[in-house]
Structures are given as structure tokens and as C-alpha cells.
Amino acid sequence: MSSSTAFTHGTAPGALPVLGHAPHLMRDPLSFFGSLSRHGDLVTIRLGPRRAHVPCHPELLRHMLVEYRTFDKGGPLYDRAREVFGESLGLCPHDQHRHQRRMLQPAFSAEKIAAYGVIMEAQITALTASWREGHVFEAFPTFFRLSANTAMRMIFGAGCTDEAAATVRQSIATLTRGLAVDLLLPKVVQRLPLPVIRRQAEARETFLTAMDRLVAEHRVRPHPASLLALLLDARGEDGRPLTDDQLREQAIAFLSAGTDTTAAALTWMFLLLAGNATAQRHLEEEVDEVLGGRPASFADLPRLPFTRRVVTEALRMRPPGWMFTRATTARTTVAGQVLEPGSLVLISPFTVQHRPDVHAEPDAFEPDRWLPERASALPRGSFAAFSNGGRKCIGDEFAMTEATLTLATVASRWRLTPEPGTDARPKPLATTLLPRRMRVRVTARHEGGEEPGTPVDARSESR
Incomplete structure (x- = not known):
């Protein structure tokens, strides 16, 4: 961290008795996080009786993410996630991380991503081929099914049935939504027999049972192109093959990380595009030139630079992983504040990605801010949608x-327009940032360009 920068510390105003700032986070998290940089580069807030420290300067944010031995994955969110999902790559403490990362890195090589691209293409094409002129659907549940089906087939291969994918998809949705309760609500509230708590327990049992069955089936009939096939040949730190529990935990890690976040990113993407006619036009011009109305393939990606910039800009404006935690493992000083071991750090990429002194006009959707010559001028740490440092998301290129x-294939034939009643406010008590409600209408971009398709059954739109 630069010694020439004098970082400031402040305390966020407006804490309520007992609850602290939790109501602000639940009611309007984007406004709350967007306001914090006005109070300092490191800002202290309260979640119930506990203090949390929020880095609001890109250099501080990067420092805390890169120095992951001192700022380790921890806090109530990760504690609860480990209880549900186990100590897989995305959740394990730093002393387990290096081995797991090396073990799993081959699954995300350029060659493997290209192979996964074939799975993605099939799922995306099947979805968009089912649309018709005037079809209306709920955006997030639809994109969630797309990303979950893709992730399931990447993990388990061609042997993953639609029935198994649906069971896992429904339970993982409930589990990931409920994790925010552990961070934002006091423990006394979490012990009450609330519907959300009961749904969590039921979903966990269903989820783990389904995953155990899939892992057991994979041991008997492995599919060579799957992530689990790679893990069956891997070795743990003790040199032994992975147990069923370890296989399940790693499968769960990629499923939980690659479903909600991608679906939320796509939902925000089409909402933001609908509000910017210039960006929409440039996107359509690019896909028309490259695709000519056909679905996009992995080989097309180098010729779709503006499309990728749209994705990046949507992730800047509405990062799906809007809030996560770290816990200090040693006494350290940040912005003049001494943080004792066990101090809670609350990280929100939104805070830095919306600083006007870092990103000019931060509330404007401007994909060309990610042109190479402009992006290279940004300070390190100014974009953290996939985290940074040694614990940067291993699946970042998979998600991109x-x-x-998906964006290119949809835009090549269709335009998605939000329906009246869309509520772009963030959904409360959700670990993934997503709109409360967004229904979209499908319009064919080219006369006669619509192909016959079967409308999606409205009952399959909900989870």
C-alpha cells in the first residue's frame, strides 16, 4: 500500500439502537454504500452490536483483497456459508486456499473455457429459440435457470438430467438468498421460527441429498468432460483422493458461485441497456455485423469487443456480489485505525466503483469507459466485481x-424491453444484488426474423 497516500477514517451517521445500519442496508443498500466515501476512505458502520469497517478507496480495497492472509475470508456470512456449503475453494481460509486453487486451476484453462462454451451455446440457443414475438417473462428466474443448467452440465457433464438440475436449482436458490439473514439480522432474530429460517433448513436437506446422489452416480459413471471427472483424479493435501464430501463441496462451490451472480448480471444488463439507446444501437450494430442473426459461438468472442464492454460496465454499475466480508487474522493498522484480530471488514465493490473521482459520471451507463486506453488509466482496485489478488474468482472468465x-445471442435476434411495474430497487435480504421485479417483453429486431418456438410455460418461470 502506498505510503504517500494519507487515507482518512470516518464513521457513518444514522446508526439505530440495537440494529445499527442494518435497516439502511436492507432498505436501500446502493444509496447507503454510495454515500460512504463522503465520510472517509475507511468508514466504520454497525451491524447490530458489531462494528464493521468498509474500504471506500480503491487502493485500500485492493490492499485488503490482495493481503488475504491478514484479511481472511471470515465473518458471519462466511461462517454460515461454510456450515451450509463446506470449506471449498471460495469459502476456505487462506491456509487451505493455495492447494485447492492449484488443484482446480486446470478446470479453468483457456482450452476448458472453450469446451464449456459449447455447453453455454447449447443452453443459450435452446432458451432464445423458445421465445416468440410479444413473449413476456420474469428476467431473473429465466436467466437463473439458464446459468444453473449450464453450471450443472459443466460440473456433472452430459449425465446431468433435467430433473436433477431442477431439484438442485430450486434448493440452491433458497439457500443463497437466505445467507444475508445471517449478516444483517441479530442472532436472536435468526433463532425465531420464521418462514425464511424454515425454508433454509428444508432447502439445505434437499440440496445436500441431491448433490450426494449426483456425486455417487458420477463415481460409477464419470463423464470425461466434467469438472467432477477432473476432481476424481485430484489429490487432497494429504495425498489421498478426495472424499465424497470434498467432491460435493467443490461442486457446490462452483454451482453457488456461478448461478445467482451470472443471472443477476444478465438481468441488470438488459435493464441498463433498455435505458441507453446509444449503447443498445452500438451493441446491435456489432452483433449484426459479426453474427448476421445467428447465435453467438465461442469463436466469435474476439470480434465482439463492445459486447464484452457492455458486460463489464453492467458489472461496474451493479456488481452482483455487492457485499462480502473479511476478518482480520492479526493486529493491523488501516487509515490510522488499529484493527484487532477478528475485526470485521465489509467489502462492497459498489462503493469504489461509484466514486466520482475514480469513475467519471459513475451513474451513467457508458461501456466505452472500458476501452483499453481509458481502462488502463484507472487506479488499481477501481474494479472488483470478481474480487482481486490471489483470491480473485477462479471462474471470472467462465462468467464473462x-x-x-448470452448478450450477443439475444441481441442478434431480439430486443428485451422492461414491462411496466419493473422495480429496479435491490431485493432486500439477498446476498446477490438483483432488482425486486423485472418482467421483459420480447420483440423481434428483424421483420420475419422470428422463428417458431414454444412459449415458456409460465409455471416454470418461478422458483
Whole structure:
């Protein structure tokens, strides 16, 4: 961290008795996080009785993400996630991370991403081929099914049935939504027999049972192109093959990380595009020139730079992983504040990605701010939608590929327009940033360009 920068510390105003700032986070998290940089580069807030420290300067944010031995994955959000999902790559403490990262990195090589691209193309094409002129659907549940089906087939291969994918998809949705309760609500509230708590327990049992069955089936009939096939040949730190529990935990990690976030990114993407006619036109011009009305393939990606910039800009404006935590493992000083071991750090990429002194006109949707010559001038740490440092999301390129292929394929034939009643406010008590409600209408971009398709059954739109 630069010694020439004098970082400031402040305390966020407006804390309520007992609850602290939790109501602000639940009611209007984007406004709350967007306001914090006005109070300092490191800002202290309260979540119930506990203090949390929020880095609001790009250099501080990057420092905390890069120095992951001192700022380790921890806090109530990760504690609860480990209880549900186990200590997989995305959740394990730093002393387990390096081995797991090396073990799993081959699954995300350029060659593997290209192979996964074939799975993505098939799922995206099947979805968009089912649309017709005037079809209306709920955006997030539809894109969630797309990303979950893709992730399931990447993990388990061609042997993953539609029935198994649906069971896992429905339970993982409930589990990931409920994790925010552990961070924002006091423990005394979490012990009450609330519907959300009961749904969590039921979903966890269903989810783990389904995953155990899939892992057991994979041991008997492995599919060579799957992530689990790679893990069956891997070795743990003790040199032994992975147990069923370890296989399940790693499968869960990629499923939980690659479903909600991608679906939320796509939902925000089409909402933001609908509000910017210039960006919409440039996107359509690019896909028309490259695709000519056909679905996008992995080989097309180098010729779709503006499409990728749209994805990046949507992630800047509405990062799906809008809030996560770290816990200090040693006494350290940040912005003049001494943080004792066990101090809670609350990280929100939104805070830095909306600083006007970092990103000019931060509330404007401007994909060309990610032109290479402009992006290279940004300070390090100014974009953290996939985190940074040694614990940067291992599936970042997988997610970017899936989102870019989906956006290009949709835009090549269709335009999605939000229906009246769309509520762009963030959904409360959700670990993934997503609109409360967004229904979209499908319009064919080219006369006669619509192909016959079967409308999606409205009952399959909900989870």
C-alpha cells in the first residue's frame, strides 16, 4: 500500500439502537454504500452490536483483497456459508486456499473455457429459440435457470438430467438468498421460527441429498468432460483422493458461485441497456455485423469487443456480489485505525466503483469507459466485481464468457424491453444484488426474423 497516500477514517451517521445500519442496508443498500466515501476512505458502520469497517478507496480495497492472509475470508456470512456449503475453494481460509486453487486451476484453462462454451451455446440457443414475438417473462428466474443448467452440465457433464438440475436449482436458490439473514439480522432474530429460517433448513436437506446422489452416480459413471471427472483424479493435501464430501463441496462451490451472480448480471444488463439507446444501437450494430442473426459461438468472442464492454460496465454499475466480508487474522493498522484480530471488514465493490473521482459520471451507463486506453488509466482496485489478488474468482472468465455469449445471442435476434411495474430497487435480504421485479417483453429486431418456438410455460418461470 502506498505510503504517500494519507487515507482518512470516518464513521457513518444514522446508526439505530440495537440494529445499527442494518435497516439502511436492507432498505436501500446502493444509496447507503454510495454515500460512504463522503465520510472517509475507511468508514466504520454497525451491524447490530458489531462494528464493521468498509474500504471506500480503491487502493485500500485492493490492499485488503490482495493481503488475504491478514484479511481472511471470515465473518458471519462466511461462517454460515461454510456450515451450509463446506470449506471449498471460495469459502476456505487462506491456509487451505493455495492447494485447492492449484488443484482446480486446470478446470479453468483457456482450452476448458472453450469446451464449456459449447455447453453455454447449447443452453443459450435452446432458451432464445423458445421465445416468440410479444413473449413476456420474469428476467431473473429465466436467466437463473439458464446459468444453473449450464453450471450443472459443466460440473456433472452430459449425465446431468433435467430433473436433477431442477431439484438442485430450486434448493440452491433458497439457500443463497437466505445467507444475508445471517449478516444483517441479530442472532436472536435468526433463532425465531420464521418462514425464511424454515425454508433454509428444508432447502439445505434437499440440496445436500441431491448433490450426494449426483456425486455417487458420477463415481460409477464419470463423464470425461466434467469438472467432477477432473476432481476424481485430484489429490487432497494429504495425498489421498478426495472424499465424497470434498467432491460435493467443490461442486457446490462452483454451482453457488456461478448461478445467482451470472443471472443477476444478465438481468441488470438488459435493464441498463433498455435505458441507453446509444449503447443498445452500438451493441446491435456489432452483433449484426459479426453474427448476421445467428447465435453467438465461442469463436466469435474476439470480434465482439463492445459486447464484452457492455458486460463489464453492467458489472461496474451493479456488481452482483455487492457485499462480502473479511476478518482480520492479526493486529493491523488501516487509515490510522488499529484493527484487532477478528475485526470485521465489509467489502462492497459498489462503493469504489461509484466514486466520482475514480469513475467519471459513475451513474451513467457508458461501456466505452472500458476501452483499453481509458481502462488502463484507472487506479488499481477501481474494479472488483470478481474480487482481486490471489483470491480473485477462479471462474471470472467462465462468467464473462457466458454473459457475453448470452448478450450477443439475444441481441442478434431480439430486443428485451422492461414491462411496466419493473422495480429496479435491490431485493432486500439477498446476498446477490438483483432488482425486486423485472418482467421483459420480447420483440423481434428483424421483420420475419422470428422463428417458431414454444412459449415458456409460465409455471416454470418461478422458483
